[in-house]
Amino acid sequence: MKTPAFLIGIISIFIISTSAYAQDLTISGGNAVSVMICSNGAVFSWGNNKMGPNHAPILGGLGTGNTTAEIISTPTEVIMPAAALPIKQVDAGSGAHFVAMGCNGTVWGWGNNQDKQVGNPAYPAAVITTPVQVVKGEGTDKDGDGFLDGVVYISGGNDENYAILETGELVAWGQNDKGQLGNGTTTDSPFPVYVRTANGQTLKNVIMVEAGDETGYALVDNGNGTGTVYSWGGYADHKLGRETNLVSNLYAAPVVREEDGSILNNIVSLTAGDAMGMAIDADGYVWSWGHASWGQMTGTGLYAGHFAARVLGGETGEPFLKAKVISAGQGFGMAVTLDGKAVAWGNNGGTNNGGNLGNGTTTGSPTPVYIKIGANLPITDVVSISDGDYWGFITKADNSIWTWGGNSIGQLGLGMTSSIESYARKMNNPPNCATPDPKPQVVMPKDFSTCVPFSYVINPGFKNNGSYKFEWFKNGTKISGATGETYTATEASASGTTYKVIISYVGANSPCGMDPAEGEVTITQYTPDFTVPSGQTFCAPNFSVFVNGSGTYDYYTSAVGGTYLGTSYKNEPAVFPSAGVTQNNGTTYTVYVEESGNKAGLVKPISSTLNAQEGNPGWIQIQVFEDLTIDSLSFYIKPHYAPFASGGSTGTYQIGVYGQKVSSGVLAPDTDNLLYSGVSAQLTGYSDVSPVPVATLPVNVTLAGSSGGEFYWIGFIKNADPLLKGTTGAYPYVDNVNGNILRINAAYQHGAWAAESPISNLYFHTAQHFCDRIPVTLIEDCPCKKPDSFTINSSNGLGLCPGESTIL
Numbered sequence: 001m002k003t004p005a006f007l008i009g010i011i012s013i014f015i016i017s018t019s020a021y022a023q024d025l026t027i028s029g030g031n032a033v034s035v036m037i038c039s040n041g042a043v044f045s046w047g048n049n050k051m052g053p054n055h056a057p058i059l060g061g062l063g064t065g066n067t068t069a070e071i072i073s074t075p076t077e078v079i080m081p082a083a084a085l086p087i088k089q090v091d092a093g094s095g096a097h098f099v100a101m102g103c104n105g106t107v108w109g110w111g112n113n114q115d116k117q118v119g120n121p122a123y124p125a126a127v128i129t130t131p132v133q134v135v136k137g138e139g140t141d142k143d144g145d146g147f148l149d150g151v152v153y154i155s156g157g158n159d160e161n162y163a164i165l166e167t168g169e170l171v172a173w174g175q176n177d178k179g180q181l182g183n184g185t186t187t188d189s190p191f192p193v194y195v196r197t198a199n200g201q202t203l204k205n206v207i208m209v210e211a212g213d214e215t216g217y218a219l220v221d222n223g224n225g226t227g228t229v230y231s232w233g234g235y236a237d238h239k240l241g242r243e244t245n246l247v248s249n250l251y252a253a254p255v256v257r258e259e260d261g262s263i264l265n266n267i268v269s270l271t272a273g274d275a276m277g278m279a280i281d282a283d284g285y286v287w288s289w290g291h292a293s294w295g296q297m298t299g300t301g302l303y304a305g306h307f308a309a310r311v312l313g314g315e316t317g318e319p320f321l322k323a324k325v326i327s328a329g330q331g332f333g334m335a336v337t338l339d340g341k342a343v344a345w346g347n348n349g350g351t352n353n354g355g356n357l358g359n360g361t362t363t364g365s366p367t368p369v370y371i372k373i374g375a376n377l378p379i380t381d382v383v384s385i386s387d388g389d390y391w392g393f394i395t396k397a398d399n400s401i402w403t404w405g406g407n408s409i410g411q412l413g414l415g416m417t418s419s420i421e422s423y424a425r426k427m428n429n430p431p432n433c434a435t436p437d438p439k440p441q442v443v444m445p446k447d448f449s450t451c452v453p454f455s456y457v458i459n460p461g462f463k464n465n466g467s468y469k470f471e472w473f474k475n476g477t478k479i480s481g482a483t484g485e486t487y488t489a490t491e492a493s494a495s496g497t498t499y500k501v502i503i504s505y506v507g508a509n510s511p512c513g514m515d516p517a518e519g520e521v522t523i524t525q526y527t528p529d530f531t532v533p534s535g536q537t538f539c540a541p542n543f544s545v546f547v548n549g550s551g552t553y554d555y556y557t558s559a560v561g562g563t564y565l566g567t568s569y570k571n572e573p574a575v576f577p578s579a580g581v582t583q584n585n586g587t588t589y590t591v592y593v594e595e596s597g598n599k600a601g602l603v604k605p606i607s608s609t610l611n612a613q614e615g616n617p618g619w620i621q622i623q624v625f626e627d628l629t630i631d632s633l634s635f636y637i638k639p640h641y642a643p644f645a646s647g648g649s650t651g652t653y654q655i656g657v658y659g660q661k662v663s664s665g666v667l668a669p670d671t672d673n674l675l676y677s678g679v680s681a682q683l684t685g686y687s688d689v690s691p692v693p694v695a696t697l698p699v700n701v702t703l704a705g706s707s708g709g710e711f712y713w714i715g716f717i718k719n720a721d722p723l724l725k726g727t728t729g730a731y732p733y734v735d736n737v738n739g740n741i742l743r744i745n746a747a748y749q750h751g752a753w754a755a756e757s758p759i760s761n762l763y764f765h766t767a768q769h770f771c772d773r774i775p776v777t778l779i780e781d782c783p784c785k786k787p788d789s790f791t792i793n794s795s796n797g798l799g800l801c802p803g804e805s806t807i808l
Helices: none
Strands: 007-009 016-018 027-029 035-038 043-050 071-077 087-092 097-101 107-112 129-131 149-155 162-164 170-174 189-194 204-209 215-221 227-233 249-254 267-272 276-281 288-290 304-312 321-326 332-337 342-346 366-368 372-373 384-389 391-396 402-406 418-427 444-445 449-450 456-458 466-473 487-489 497-505 519-527 536-538 542-545 552-556 565-569 574-577 584-585 590-595 600-601 611-614 619-624 628-635 651-663 668-676 681-685 694-703 710-719 723-724 744-751 752-754 760-766 772-780
Touching: 027 384, 027 391, 035 087, 035 097, 043 087, 087 149, 097 149, 107 162, 149 204, 162 204, 162 215, 204 267, 215 267, 215 276, 227 267, 227 276, 276 304, 276 321, 321 384, 332 384, 391 418, 444 519, 456 600, 487 497, 536 542, 542 590, 552 574, 565 574, 590 760, 600 744, 619 668, 628 651, 628 681, 651 694, 668 710, 668 744, 681 694, 694 710, 744 760
Parallel strands: 007 694, 027 087, 267 321, 372 418, 449 519, 536 772
Antiparallel strands: 016 444, 027 035, 035 043, 043 071, 087 097, 097 107, 107 129, 149 162, 162 170, 170 189, 204 215, 215 227, 227 249, 267 276, 276 288, 288 304, 321 332, 332 342, 342 366, 384 391, 391 402, 402 418, 456 487, 466 497, 497 519, 542 574, 552 565, 552 590, 584 590, 590 772, 600 760, 611 723, 619 710, 619 744, 628 694, 628 723, 628 760, 651 668, 651 681, 651 710, 744 752
């Protein structure tokens, strides 16, 4: 039998696909203030009650009716007008103002109003102590009362607000000195105006919006369950995510990726901090951009965040962070991991504005660390996460709320003030204020193909606390009795079998009810994409057989089990002894072929233009987009020091595969994280042989890939003499199959990225697709050998009578 490849983290069909977009925000923090809604739609606020100009502060900005206390450290009910109730969503802006959305789609504002951010010009005071309704402006007004309605989602910024309309358009109001309203001007507006693109058209198909400080971000629907991120407003600290020019952008335009300059699309969720934008892609990866040099708050390991880059994995142990919910505050980011834990990264000062990472310290971290409830106790079962300027809130699956960070003005809602709370603490809800049940959210696997038979548990990633109904469908037909949180799929057809889940809210712990959440996955049975040619023949003792395909193929003696005979590569034949073939009928022999790799290819063919390099040969960074196996790689060996120059030099060589880390702001191999070590080989190099011999080592390591690309580093664990590296070519190198399977991005040598690497000729094959075996029939057909002919010359004539003979 073949030796199986060494596997590293194969997760192929577990890549996520989500269309969850945004949760209705039910708890939020701003500039020293916090706010939440209750299951009955009431609103509570707490924190700093003193707002307005420094020279003439006004008490009562929390909207509770208390105009005497400067600090309110216990959640206290906001006096909302009856026409506003019940409230569905609420947000505290970083400028200490509040914006709330009613179940009827109306919007209300109160708090700081120095830049007209409450959205009603009839109330020009610096502080609005009672919530007022936002006027229509350029937005929708379906009932003709002059006020904004038809709103489905809101977000509050520093001194500006945003609202998504039922039409998919986006409006904004408040301060506009940096173009943060996105309407092509820098004029403040006390009423809503449309966010527009550079051609003057309104930004359409908006499915999510988030406000930063003087910057806005929107997720625009791509029509396939994902979106493209747009930004506008102030350029400071690289918050726009596209460094095409260093000026404010008055119109919405797409954010750009760091790695290749492409538009940041394939996104399912976004958020913003004061100087940073963040997004989650369809594979679950978290991207960020902005003020990277400030405590490395972007979490990418880069000190400049002009463009979007992936957040590193930090304490999760993965090269890059994957998450289902994200949030960001003032100088730090946060996320909920796929397994329901919470992480944070960035600044974490020890002053009254510290402790915001929630890990029990006041030390910042450039990469994610777990938020904890105590030493070595990461918080678990996290459903959602939201931020204040220097603190955070978590809602768990049991609807309990936890908080941490700066609390000098009582903004954590714990009923007291303190310098900081460095661990997450449970917050007690005020009387008659139950936490609303979370909006159902579906996170499904991506469509995938499989061999049959199979068994796969479909998990939409949402826990049922008894207030939800799960319904499962197969190809549009409801599956009788399937009402659990998961469903085990066992059927797949060649045309695809679609499984769908609908999660409906049936509880009574929500202010306005909830729309159902749904998602689906299509599972397709693999079919062969190789063909078996007829009319093949062989001649013992060798058996030569091939198929027409682009992968690798194994041959066996029987349809199930049996003995492994050999492997063919693409259209090339496999040759093995015919004595091993046990199924035959006369001169007809049968073997069985099974695809072992769907595609086979090569990256970076070895170059003949060389230059001897002494010292550490370094590593190469590879990016894997599909599950695959690295079969082998090659390099040159050529010693150039005496006494090896004439007689050759033999030494030990061994290949290793490593994880990735950040070293001095540069992505580098994590030599403390050896994922795989290859076999050791004794190889001899010569300095006086031309051409220089090529050394090839088997690797046989299987690596997990994803559509976003998984990163690994390949280098030498052991090497004797200096290796040669090519002097031509430039990174990246892509595979010769379709350019989207395996890529070599860079070389790393002597603590920095290098121009070239000696490692070349990376042969690989992707994972098996079609799993059944197909019979291949060959005919034994050895060419007939014509008998030798000869001539006999006689020196004497012979005469023979009938019946006589003679000896020659």
